Amino acid sequence: MKRIYLDHAATTPVDPRVVEAMTPYFSQKYGNASSLHEWGREAREAIERARKEIAKRMKVFPEEIYFTSGGTESDNAIIKGIAWANKDKGKHIITSKIEHHAVLNPCEWLEKQGFEVTYLPVDEYGVVDLDALQDAIKKDTILISVMAANNEIGTIQPLKEISEIARDKGVYFHSDAVQAYGKIPVDYTSLDAASVSSHKIYGPKGVGLMYVKQGTKIEVFMHGGGHERGRRSGTENVPGIVGLAKATELAFDHMKENAEHEEKLRKKLVEEVLGIPNSWLNGHPEKRLPGNAHFGFDFIEGESLLLLLDQKGIAASTGSACSTGDLRPSHVLLALGLPHEKCHGSLRLTIGRENTMQEIEYTAEAVREAVEKLRAISPYGK
Amino acid sequence: MKRIYLDHAATTPVDPRVVEAMTPYFSQKYGNASSLHEWGREAREAIERARKEIAKRMKVFPEEIYFTSGGTESDNAIIKGIAWANKDKGKHIITSKIEHHAVLNPCEWLEKQGFEVTYLPVDEYGVVDLDALQDAIKKDTILISVMAANNEIGTIQPLKEISEIARDKGVYFHSDAVQAYGKIPVDYTSLDAASVSSHKIYGPKGVGLMYVKQGTKIEVFMHGGGHERGRRSGTENVPGIVGLAKATELAFDHMKENAEHEEKLRKKLVEEVLGIPNSWLNGHPEKRLPGNAHFGFDFIEGESLLLLLDQKGIAASTGSACSTGDLRPSHVLLALGLPHEKCHGSLRLTIGRENTMQEIEYTAEAVREAVEKLRAISPYGK
Numbered sequence: 001m002k003r004i005y006l007d008h009a010a011t012t013p014v015d016p017r018v019v020e021a022m023t024p025y026f027s028q029k030y031g032n033a034s035s036l037h038e039w040g041r042e043a044r045e046a047i048e049r050a051r052k053e054i055a056k057r058m059k060v061f062p063e064e065i066y067f068t069s070g071g072t073e074s075d076n077a078i079i080k081g082i083a084w085a086n087k088d089k090g091k092h093i094i095t096s097k098i099e100h101h102a103v104l105n106p107c108e109w110l111e112k113q114g115f116e117v118t119y120l121p122v123d124e125y126g127v128v129d130l131d132a133l134q135d136a137i138k139k140d141t142i143l144i145s146v147m148a149a150n151n152e153i154g155t156i157q158p159l160k161e162i163s164e165i166a167r168d169k170g171v172y173f174h175s176d177a178v179q180a181y182g183k184i185p186v187d188y189t190s191l192d193a194a195s196v197s198s199h200k201i202y203g204p205k206g207v208g209l210m211y212v213k214q215g216t217k218i219e220v221f222m223h224g225g226g227h228e229r230g231r232r233s234g235t236e237n238v239p240g241i242v243g244l245a246k247a248t249e250l251a252f253d254h255m256k257e258n259a260e261h262e263e264k265l266r267k268k269l270v271e272e273v274l275g276i277p278n279s280w281l282n283g284h285p286e287k288r289l290p291g292n293a294h295f296g297f298d299f300i301e302g303e304s305l306l307l308l309l310d311q312k313g314i315a316a317s318t319g320s321a322c323s324t325g326d327l328r329p330s331h332v333l334l335a336l337g338l339p340h341e342k343c344h345g346s347l348r349l350t351i352g353r354e355n356t357m358q359e360i361e362y363t364a365e366a367v368r369e370a371v372e373k374l375r376a377i378s379p380y381g382k
Numbered sequence: 383m384k385r386i387y388l389d390h391a392a393t394t395p396v397d398p399r400v401v402e403a404m405t406p407y408f409s410q411k412y413g414n415a416s417s418l419h420e421w422g423r424e425a426r427e428a429i430e431r432a433r434k435e436i437a438k439r440m441k442v443f444p445e446e447i448y449f450t451s452g453g454t455e456s457d458n459a460i461i462k463g464i465a466w467a468n469k470d471k472g473k474h475i476i477t478s479k480i481e482h483h484a485v486l487n488p489c490e491w492l493e494k495q496g497f498e499v500t501y502l503p504v505d506e507y508g509v510v511d512l513d514a515l516q517d518a519i520k521k522d523t524i525l526i527s528v529m530a531a532n533n534e535i536g537t538i539q540p541l542k543e544i545s546e547i548a549r550d551k552g553v554y555f556h557s558d559a560v561q562a563y564g565k566i567p568v569d570y571t572s573l574d575a576a577s578v579s580s581h582k583i584y585g586p587k588g589v590g591l592m593y594v595k596q597g598t599k600i601e602v603f604m605h606g607g608g609h610e611r612g613r614r615s616g617t618e619n620v621p622g623i624v625g626l627a628k629a630t631e632l633a634f635d636h637m638k639e640n641a642e643h644e645e646k647l648r649k650k651l652v653e654e655v656l657g658i659p660n661s662w663l664n665g666h667p668e669k670r671l672p673g674n675a676h677f678g679f680d681f682i683e684g685e686s687l688l689l690l691l692d693q694k695g696i697a698a699s700t701g702s703a704c705s706t707g708d709l710r711p712s713h714v715l716l717a718l719g720l721p722h723e724k725c726h727g728s729l730r731l732t733i734g735r736e737n738t739m740q741e742i743e744y745t746a747e748a749v750r751e752a753v754e755k756l757r758a759i760s761p762y763g764k
Contacts (some may be wrong), residue, residue, distance in 0.1 A: 023401075223483075314419075
């Protein structure tokens with residue numbers, strides 16, 4: 001059976017060149033980067049080389065990059081760290097209704113600790129309402145956190161405009177760039193902080209980074225031996241960091257061609273799938289991640305659709321991979337203003353650089369067949 | 383040149399069998415364990431298999447194991463999590479003066495948040511004073527955190543006695559088992575929580591686990607998509623978890639023979655090195671980790687000793703690998719009651735299962751030569 005992986009927003013295969021770069025650091029150059037001997041120096045040099053290569057591509061200073069265990073840790077460390085460090089100035093945080101749970105849940109936790117959080121609305125395409133942002137900023141606002149691109153519907157946010165508003169008001173601006181990093185151009189220097197994950201860009205799981213602009217007041221989240229210049233303790237994951245750097249090189253140095261390839265496939269997929277009656281595209285028609293296609297279908301359940309596609313060897317998602325077992329409709333789709341019944345029949349197909357046009361054509365046909373089959377057995381579809 | 387690695391308490395090479403177990407999960411079975419398709423199921427099954435294999439060896443329930451990014455995260459998550467969740471009951475925590483910074487620094491941070499922390503003294507061998515523990519427990523004590531074995535001097539703590547005192551008083555007992563896990567028998571069921579790291583037992587860096595006994599009241603440290611049954615969010619590091627499980631199998635299933643081998647080499651090393659005048663062994667003569675040898679030398683600086691050994695291809699440490707660049711004497715050695723000048727000339731050699739008697743003999747000779755050389759140029763040594 002064909003196996004077609006179209007769930008690249010959930011995770012990606014590690015590129016063999018990334019595995020190759022990592023391999024020596026498992027069993028040969030295995031030192032602890034804090035050790036004062038040859039093994040330690042090898043590890044330290046590998047980390048600092050990785051930091052430099054990444055910084056060059058993000059166009060930030062190497063000293064502004066701190067390695068973490070992934071996007072979720074970076075979000076936690078930045079949001080809680082900025083909140084704690086600036087609570088004397090104010091206790092108000094602004095974020096959006098369609099953030100990843102790694103942003104929303106730290107915010108909700110901070111609310112229990114006495115912080116106040118405003119959740120900005122978005123328009124029908126999932127774009128954050130800039131007027132609402134302007135109105136929400138108060139004297140005691142210390143942080144705005146808006147993602148660069150949405151993990152479910154792929155919508156790209158107006159980071160430039162938000163950063164100008166934030167700068168104008170003297171409020172820190174963090175962006176969860178997990179889905180955007182290496183896939184679309186982002187001006188990281190316009191941000192005060194950003195979260196990045198390795199496994200979304202053909203790097204290994206279990207590693208990521210936080211970008212924190214010099215001068216940003218932030219408290220430590222992970223306390224311990226004082227690694228990463230005191231800002232993130234824990235023995236550095238040397239192979240993971242080396243892998244993240246290699247994945248970053250591959251993503252940034254081929255960003256344009258990868259985006260063009262994925263966009264071409266996505267356009268074909270959207271064209272074919274929207275030929276199915278009572279179907280629609282969620283998210284912004286243009287301002288979206290190149291590989292993201294997110295569909296809605298009347299009269300069916302997304303989960304059943306997934307199962308049928310799985311039987312045909314196709315990996316898809318109903319939205320986020322991070323809320324399995326959660327039968328509530330997606331908070332992202334609800335925020336678009338879709339009625340509950342329009343939120344259930346959703347399908348996310350996220351294209352990667354290794355997908356082919358043949359795979360897309362096969363998938364479009366499989367989706368059509370599966371939707372027809374499900375509608376034939378649905379009491380509503382008849 | 384010979385290269386002899388004797389810094390296994392800092393980190394270990396990943397066992398080739400561990401790398402082999404991990405490899406398929408990078409580029410072939412690369413799914414996100416939360417995904418509802420074949421790739422996702424493969425990943426989920428690998429994680430649950432790993433959890434079961436580890437639980438079997440720790441003799442705890444699989445549901446009591448939560449994967450993290452390493453020992454430091456586990457320490458942070460447990461100490462802060464138990465403190466936050468039980469603050470209505472009390473705000474007093476007891477730990478020891480010789481804990482790792484991943485325990486001490488979260489405790490110090492909690493002090494700034496209004497918690498009170500008692501730092502227990504230890505005897506001249508580094509064993510926690512049980513009478514002091516009894517005396518320290520108050521009505522509002524919520525947590526005792528004492529490591530299973532010390533990372534610098536190797537001293538093993540009386541966990542059984544501490545757990546009985548804790549149970550008797552209804553206080554949670556956490557142990558940082560990073561150095562003990564897989565090396566000496568530990569009764570994990572006598573604890574309410576434990577921290578474990580993979581890279582200390584020939585597993586990969588960037589992964590670890592926390593054991594949290596069922597029923598323990600603990601708040602979430604890493605908020606997000608609700609992974610690990612809501613207790614630790616962030617996409618699971620599948621290859622890392624598989625590697626930790628394999629490393630656990632190898633360590634636990636050969637614990638006795640590894641310990642005997644390391645102890646034999648350590649005894650030879652101690653015998654040879656203590657032949658150097660004005661030298662002594664730090665830590666307990668018997669109750670210590672099998673591979674740990676920690677020496678003191680009068681009239682020399684540990685860092686110079688390291689450099690000379692490094693020139694001979696030998697990897698050693700002055701104490702912890704986690705406080706590089708920190709010129710203050712080790713908090714562990716100070717807690718033993720050693721005067722400042724006796725804390726500077728220290729050398730930690732930590733033996734691993736792949737070391738040989740020939741390596742130990744070569745190293746003992748190299749240490750003797752280096753100490754003599756340094757004393758010859760020292761104004762105090764003459």
